[in-house]
Amino acid sequence: MSAIAIDYGTTADGHLAARIGDMGYIAIPARGGFRLASGWRLSRPICEWTENDVFGSEGIVTDNAAFRAHVEAIAVHLRQREALARTETRMPVSTPWGMSQGATIYADGVVFHSTASHGGFKLDRARNAGLHSALRIKGGWYEEDADWARVAIGYPDLFTDREKKLADRTLRDWAPDAWESVHGRPLLPEESLTRDRQRFEREHADDWVVISAVRSDRHPEYVEAIATPGGRRDHAASRCYLVPAEEYAAGRHGFVIDPERHVRAPAN
Template sequence: MSAILAGYGRTADGLLAARVGDMGYIAIPAGDGIRLASGWRLSRPIDEWTKADVFGSEGVVADEAAFRAYVEAVAVHLIQRAALGRRETRIRISTPWGMSQGATIYADGVVLHSTASHGGFKLDRVRNAALHPALRIKGGWYEEDGDWARVAIGYPALFTDQEKAQADRTLRDWEPDAWEAVHGRSLTAEESFTRDRQRFEREHADDWVVIAATRSDRHPGFVETVAALGGRRDRDERRQFLVANDEYIIGRHGFVIDLERHLPLAA
C-alpha cells in the first residue's frame, strides 16, 4: 500500500494529514468531529501544507483514528482499481445524456461513458441479458447517479470493495424491490431509506406533516408551517401551524404536527 498511501504527517497548522495517490487529505476540526478536507496534486511536503491548500470536502468523521481508517480505505480502493485494468479511451457514440466525450472500458461489453453534463454505463446485448431481471434496464443504459449500482451488483468482479459497498447501499436505499429480488429476502426499515420512508408514511398517514416552513416575522421565536395529511403534496387540504424555533427539527422524513401542542395559524 505504501506506493499509494505515501504516508502521514503534520501540516504547518499542526493538523494530521496524508498523501494518497494524487490526493492530499487534511483532518480539520469541525464541531465534535473532523472534516475530511481534500486537495489534488499537492506537490510540497506535508509539513508545508496548510488548510488553504485543500478545497474539497468528503464528509466528517469522529476522530483522527477514523481519519486514518478513511484514507487507508481510499488507498485500498485505488490499489484494487488499478488491478482491475480498466482502460480509458474515446468512443464516438450518442448516449442518453449527449455525445460521449470519454469512455472507460471495464470489460468487454461494459463501458462507462462521460458527457458534458452526465454519464453512465452502456452494456451490450449479451451483458445486459445476463443481468438479473430485477436489475436489467431495457436498452442497456445505466445512468451514473443511481442505476450504475445495478451494474456493480450484477458484475461485482469488475468493481472495488468500496464501489460494491456503495452500490449495495444505493440499491438498498433507493431500489429496495430490486435488492430484495436479487437477495431473496425483505429489507427492514432500518436497512433501507425507502423502506423507512414507507414505514413513516404508513404510521403518519392520518397526521399533519409539514411540507413548507418559514421563520415567522409576526410571531418571533416561532416557525410558520404548512402541513398536509401524511405529508401528501397531492392533497388539496392544507393547514398552518406555529412551531417553536427550538422544537422545529425536520428529522429524516418530515416534521409531524402535534395537535395538542402546536397552535393552528389563521391564513
C-alpha cells in the same frame, strides 16, 4: 497489487492531513468531529496546505482515528482499482446524456462513458442479458447516479470492495424491489431509505406533516410550519403551525406536528 503510499502530516492551519497518490485529505474541525475535505493534485508539502486547497467533502468522522481509517480504506480502494486494470480511451459514441467525451473500459462489453453533463455505463447485448432480470434495464444504459449500482451488483468482479459496498447501499436505498429480487428477502425499514420512508408515510398518513417552514417574522422564537395530512403536497387541506425554533428539525422524512403542543398560527 502495487503499494500506494499514504503520507500523514499537519497543515499550515494545524489540521491532520494525508496524501494518497495525487489526492489530499484534511480533517477540518466541524460539528460532531471532523469534516473530510479532499483535494486533487496537491503537489506541495503537506505542511504548506491550507483549507483553501481542498474543495470536496466526504462527510464527517468522529476523531483522528476515524480519519485515518477512512484514508486507509481509500488506499485499499485505489490499490484494488489499479489491479483491475481499467483502460481509459475515447469513443465517438452518442449516449443518453450527450456525446461521450471519455470512456473507461471495465471489461469486454462493460464501458463507462463520461459526457459534458453526466455519464454512465453501457453494457453490450450479451452483458446486459447476463444481468439478473431485476437489475436489467432495456437498452443497456445505466446512469451514474443510481443505476450504475445495478452493474456493480451484477458484475462484482469488475469493482473494488468500496464500490461494491456503495452499490449495495445505493440499491437498498433507491431500488429496493431490485435488491429484494436479487437477494430473495424483504428489506427492513432500517435497511433502506425508501422502505423507511414508506414506513413513515404509513404511520403518519393521518398526521399533520410539515411540507415547508420559515422562521417567523412575527414570532422570532418560532418557525411557521405549513403542514398537510401525511405531508402530501397535492392535498387540498393545509395548516400553519408555530413550532419552537429550537425544536424544529426536518428529520429524515419530515417533521410531524403534535396538535396538543404546537399551536395554530394566527391568521394574518
